[in-house]
Each structure stands twice: as C-alpha cells, then as structure tokens.
Amino acid sequence: MVVDDHSKRLLGAVLKDNDVLQENVTPHPSPVIEGINTHRGEQSLEAMYLLMPTSQNVERIIADFSNGHKRYGGAHLFFIDGLPEPLLNHLVNSPAEPFLRACQDLYVNFAALEQRVFSIRSPAFFFSMYAPHKDVPASTFTPRKADAAQMSPMQVAVKGVRERLDNDMRFMAKSASRSPDRLFALLK
Known part of the structure; x- marks a missing residue:
C-alpha cells in the first residue's frame, strides 16, 4: 500500500499498521504501508495507492512507471x-497507463473521530464561523460534509451556527440525501 502523508493520517485514525498486516495484503514480510515520497524498491507485486488527488501525487505515480522504471x-x-x-x-495519457489496473474516487476526505463523529479538519473554518466580520462561503465545506453524510448509514445531523448558513445547509442536506431511509436534520 502506497500512501501520502494526508491519507496516512486519515488511515491511521481508523487502522493501525498491524490491522493492515492481519488482512494479508502482502504475501511476504515487507513494509506494507509505504510513503509515496520515500524511496521504494522495485517489486513484482501490484500496489494499492491511497492518495489525495494532487498533481504532485499523479506525477509520482507516473514516475513509478516511466523512464524504464516499473516500481x-x-x-x-x-x-x-x-x-x-x-x-x-x-x-491515462502517460507511460503509466498500461500498468493502471483500477482508478476510483472514494470521497473519504474526513477524519473519523468516533463511530458517529467526523471532522473535515479545516482550521480556517472555525474562524470563519465565529468571526463576526466575515461571511462564510458554505460552498467551501459543503461537498466534504455531504461526502461524509453519504458514507454514514446512520442519521446525520448538520448543525448550522449562523442563520445565514441555514439555506446552504438545508440545500446540502437535501442534495446529500440519496436514499429515503436516511434522515438529515438541520438544528439551530
């Protein structure tokens, strides 16, 4: 498994390295979780990459399979x-394309703090919400909350702390609700 720093932190919040080892993700005793920005030797095994979708990570993936390298x-x-x-x-237009077996967006960029509690870990969001002189652009955090709400099989409560967010939060709750058995409540 190849990860970047951010995805390693997210993964570490829910799994320990031993938990991954117990799932038999590799048939031999080698480092199971490798950093994408560290030196990695060539292996014949296929690798699972869990990464943020950044241009740097895409370039690193391409580098793993180009210039005569087949990591x-x-x-x-x-x-x-x-x-x-x-x-x-x-x-897909790079030298890495023949080696790509799967490519999937997971939409799990939030930290699971507890079974029913998540955080989008945006420090600027706190100041935006509680600073009296700033307007909060709800569109900047709505997609990540919607992703988290969609992943949860339980009820999700979205709490808006300012009245001007009320409509944006209600829109987010409606758009995230794709199945009628989930309840999205907006609390004041």
Whole structure:
C-alpha cells in the first residue's frame, strides 16, 4: 500500500499498521504501508495507492512507471477525494497507463473521530464561523460534509451556527440525501 502523508493520517485514525498486516495484503514480510515520497524498491507485486488527488501525487505515480522504471507489477489507484478531469487525462495519457489496473474516487476526505463523529479538519473554518466580520462561503465545506453524510448509514445531523448558513445547509442536506431511509436534520 502506497500512501501520502494526508491519507496516512486519515488511515491511521481508523487502522493501525498491524490491522493492515492481519488482512494479508502482502504475501511476504515487507513494509506494507509505504510513503509515496520515500524511496521504494522495485517489486513484482501490484500496489494499492491511497492518495489525495494532487498533481504532485499523479506525477509520482507516473514516475513509478516511466523512464524504464516499473516500481510495481501494476497500480490500483484510490483517491480520497474526486480526481479532477485534467489530472485523470494526464494519468491515462502517460507511460503509466498500461500498468493502471483500477482508478476510483472514494470521497473519504474526513477524519473519523468516533463511530458517529467526523471532522473535515479545516482550521480556517472555525474562524470563519465565529468571526463576526466575515461571511462564510458554505460552498467551501459543503461537498466534504455531504461526502461524509453519504458514507454514514446512520442519521446525520448538520448543525448550522449562523442563520445565514441555514439555506446552504438545508440545500446540502437535501442534495446529500440519496436514499429515503436516511434522515438529515438541520438544528439551530
């Protein structure tokens, strides 16, 4: 498994390295979780990449399979947010394309603090919400909350702390609700 620093932190919040080892993700005793920005030797095994969809990570994936290098037998790519179309096009039109076995957007870019509690970990969001002189652009945090709400099989409560967010939060709750058995409540 190849991760970047951000996805390693997200993964570490829910799994320990031993938990991954117990799932038999590799048949031999080698480092199971490798950093994408560290030196990695060539292996014949296929690798699973769990990464943020950034241009740097896409370039690193391409570098793993170009210029005569074949770092792994193949690549299964999982991005924790949606991969933008230009980056996807760059990836599939690169020397790495023949080695790509899967490419999937997971939309799990939030930290699971407890079973029913998540955080989008945006320090600027706190100041935006509680600073009296700032307007809060709800569109900047709505997609990540919607992703988290969609992943949860339980009820999701979205709490808006300012009245001007009320309509944006209600819109987010409606758009995230794709199945009638989930309840999205807006609390004041």
